[in-house]
Amino acid sequence: MVSVGEFVRLKRKRLGVTQVTLADKAGVGLRFLRELEMGKPSLQMDKVNQVLMLFGAELGPVPLNRERILNAQG
Known part of the structure; x- marks a missing residue:
C-alpha cells in the first residue's frame, strides 16, 4: 500500500507536472506540497x-x- 504522499508524487510525475505547477493548480503552497x-x-x-x-x-x-x-486487544 502506498502512502498519500507517494500517491501524489507518483501521479504528478506520471503526468510530467512540477511541484510548483501542481501546488498552483491545487491552490496550496509549494512548501505544503513538498511536505505532503x-x-x-x-x-x-x-x-x-x-x-x-x-x-x-x-x-x-x-x-x-x-x-x-481484536487479536491485538486480547
Whole structure:
C-alpha cells in the first residue's frame, strides 16, 4: 500500500507536472506540497484533499481488519 504522499508524487510525475505547477493548480503552497510528498505525518486534511481532487481521489476512512484489532486487544 502506498502512502498519500507517494500517491501524489507518483501521479504528478506520471503526468510530467512540477511541484510548483501542481501546488498552483491545487491552490496550496509549494512548501505544503513538498511536505505532503515527503510524508509529513501531520497535515491539514482539507488541503490534502485539494491536491487529491486533481487526481480524482480524496481522503476517507479505511476499514481496518476487525480480526487483527481484536487479536491485538486480547
